Amino acid sequence: MKRQQRIRIIFSLLPVALLLCFVYGYPLIKAVTNAFMGFTGKSAGTFVGLRNFRIIAPDIGKTIWTTLVWTFGSVLPAMVLGLALAVICNNKFKGKRAVVAINLLPYAIPLIIVASCWRFVYNSDFGILNVLLKELGLIDKSISFLGMDLALSSVIVARIWRALPLAFLNYYAGLTTIPIDQYEAASIDGAGPVQRFIHVTLPNLRSVTSSTLIVLTVWTFLVFDIIYGMTGGGPVDATKTIPMRIYSEMFAMKDAGTAGAWTLIAIVIMVSITLLYWKLDNGED
Amino acid sequence: MLNKISRPVRVLRAILCVIFCIFALVPIYAAVIVALTPYANMLEPQLYPHYFEISNFRLGAEFILDNMLNSLLYAAAATVVTIIMSIPAAYVLSRYNFKLRKTTTFLLLLTQMMAGIVVLPTLYRILNSFGLLNHISTLILVYAAFNLALVITILNGYFSSIPKGLDDAAAIDGCNYMDTLFRVIIPISGPGVAVAAIFVFINTYNDFIIPLFLLSDATKYPLTLSIYSLLSDTTIRWHVMAASSLIGIIPPALIFMFFQKYIISGATTGAVKG
Numbered sequence: 001m002k003r004q005q006r007i008r009i010i011f012s013l014l015p016v017a018l019l020l021c022f023v024y025g026y027p028l029i030k031a032v033t034n035a036f037m038g039f040t041g042k043s044a045g046t047f048v049g050l051r052n053f054r055i056i057a058p059d060i061g062k063t064i065w066t067t068l069v070w071t072f073g074s075v076l077p078a079m080v081l082g083l084a085l086a087v088i089c090n091n092k093f094k095g096k097r098a099v100v101a102i103n104l105l106p107y108a109i110p111l112i113i114v115a116s117c118w119r120f121v122y123n124s125d126f127g128i129l130n131v132l133l134k135e136l137g138l139i140d141k142s143i144s145f146l147g148m149d150l151a152l153s154s155v156i157v158a159r160i161w162r163a164l165p166l167a168f169l170n171y172y173a174g175l176t177t178i179p180i181d182q183y184e185a186a187s188i189d190g191a192g193p194v195q196r197f198i199h200v201t202l203p204n205l206r207s208v209t210s211s212t213l214i215v216l217t218v219w220t221f222l223v224f225d226i227i228y229g230m231t232g233g234g235p236v237d238a239t240k241t242i243p244m245r246i247y248s249e250m251f252a253m254k255d256a257g258t259a260g261a262w263t264l265i266a267i268v269i270m271v272s273i274t275l276l277y278w279k280l281d282n283g284e285d
Numbered sequence: 286m287l288n289k290i291s292r293p294v295r296v297l298r299a300i301l302c303v304i305f306c307i308f309a310l311v312p313i314y315a316a317v318i319v320a321l322t323p324y325a326n327m328l329e330p331q332l333y334p335h336y337f338e339i340s341n342f343r344l345g346a347e348f349i350l351d352n353m354l355n356s357l358l359y360a361a362a363a364t365v366v367t368i369i370m371s372i373p374a375a376y377v378l379s380r381y382n383f384k385l386r387k388t389t390t391f392l393l394l395l396t397q398m399m400a401g402i403v404v405l406p407t408l409y410r411i412l413n414s415f416g417l418l419n420h421i422s423t424l425i426l427v428y429a430a431f432n433l434a435l436v437i438t439i440l441n442g443y444f445s446s447i448p449k450g451l452d453d454a455a456a457i458d459g460c461n462y463m464d465t466l467f468r469v470i471i472p473i474s475g476p477g478v479a480v481a482a483i484f485v486f487i488n489t490y491n492d493f494i495i496p497l498f499l500l501s502d503a504t505k506y507p508l509t510l511s512i513y514s515l516l517s518d519t520t521i522r523w524h525v526m527a528a529s530s531l532i533g534i535i536p537p538a539l540i541f542m543f544f545q546k547y548i549i550s551g552a553t554t555g556a557v558k559g
Contacts, residue, residue, distance in 0.1 A: 104548070105538060222403065
């Protein structure tokens with residue numbers, strides 16, 4: 001019986017394990033070792049120590065800064081807005097179903113189409129945002145939203161648009177789990193709506209907030225499609241986050257070594273966030 | 286909720302709802318305007334559609350339909366493969382307490398957090414050296430790999446909620462292991478399997494980065510890659526790009542509408558990536 005069980009476990013998990021090792025495990029190990037190997041010129045195929053990191057060193061500070069601005073500049077507003085919308089939708093009112101459905105729509109769309117649609121908003125000739133601002137008399141000349149100065153903010157707004165529904169859904173589900181008698185008790189103690197929100201709603205949403213924050217953070221910092229489709233990392237390197245660096249080192253510079261170095265940086269950040277998530281998720285047992 | 290909501294609060298709520306909806310619809314509205322504009326008039330500023338060039342949608346459809354069909358086929362194939370691989374794995378994880386169980390679930394979580402850009406450039410080099418690029422079967426397996434963790438997690442949750450006593454009862458009735466799994470457990474877990482399938486389908490249909498690395502043959506492109514080829518043209522055919530983007534949205538938008546209840550239940554686990 002015991003032996004039979006072991007055979008069952010092995011045979012059930014083996015196909016999954018093999019596929020995941022080939023698609024995730026092997027490339028990850030390879031990328032990490034590549035980070036310390038040479039791929040260009042004379043050093044091709046030899047161990048080069050930290051040379052790849054020295055090559056990318058001048059860009060590391062700026063890239064990590066861009067990645068942080070991109071990540072938290074979009075995750076935090078998306079969560080605040082998602083919470084606001086969830087609080088609004090926590091009551092019954094006419095048209096609520098339509099409001100929920102419309103606000104879920106951005107979550108259904110392929111990221112590359114998100115990029116495509118936002119380019120119609122930002123275009124400097126016919127983009128609807130420029131047309132609107134001109135119509136309102138706020139500007140005379142078109143703003144170049146995807147130009148050097150504004151590109152990062154513009155892609156961040158597109159990311160907020162996409163991430164808001166996920167935050168909304170999590171908070172929306174979280175709000176329904178708050179026991180109603182806590183609100184009643186607070187009301188009896190004379191708490192107004194604002195105080196009830198601060199002392200009852202927010203504390204009850206703590207675990208939803210931390211899990212949403214972590215999932216959105218990991219996925220946002222590794223998002224590739226939106227930036228690739230809207231700016232390609234440019235102009236120059238205005239929107240070059242870590243994923244864009246990995247891509248350009250690998251395919252523009254054709255250097256698997258420096259690409260590996262960036263990948264290693266990404267993995268370290270990602271694994272630490274996942275460990276944090278795991279700790280929170282399994283905190284009780 | 287508790288006390289009656291006063292009139293000013295109701296008005297404020299209505300205003301906020303409108304603002305949220307406008308924000309959610311702006312990019313799609315912008316795409317609709319462009320999709321209705323003849324190419325020659327493209328540079329004309331329009332706040333609302335001035336034209337009604339419906340033939341753009343014919344151009345868009347002609348451009349995108351084959352690739353959309355590819356996408357739907359890949360998504361269906363990836364869904365079947367992922368579900369078949371996940372069912373036994375999730376069942377074992379839900380029923381047996383073995384030594385590496387915790388490690389296995391942690392590694393699965395790690396792959397779920399991992400985005401394509403971390404592994405795909407290197408996977409591309411590996412597959413290239415084996416001559417495995419540009420094969421549909423490779424593509425489907427990689428799609429499956431990217432969704433396995435999610436599906437196993439969802440199914441594990443469902444299977445765990447089924448009392449073990451049911452397995453024992455089935456065993457007493459003479460069911461062997463496979464009978465129990467396929468004739469008792471899976472039929473009860475119908476909704477769980479359905480939810481998982483919906484998410485794999487949407488994730489695969491929406492994915493861009495996996496085929497970006499694995500396919501170079503344009504006839505095999507899924508929808509997302511051909512939309513990107515429009516985006517990256519030197520002279521962008523804006524009208525075709527807008528029309529085909531809007532057409533491409535239809536399948537996932539329909540799935541979201543019909544299965545909204547399931548989507549909401551699955552969202553807490555971050556089931557649709559990105």
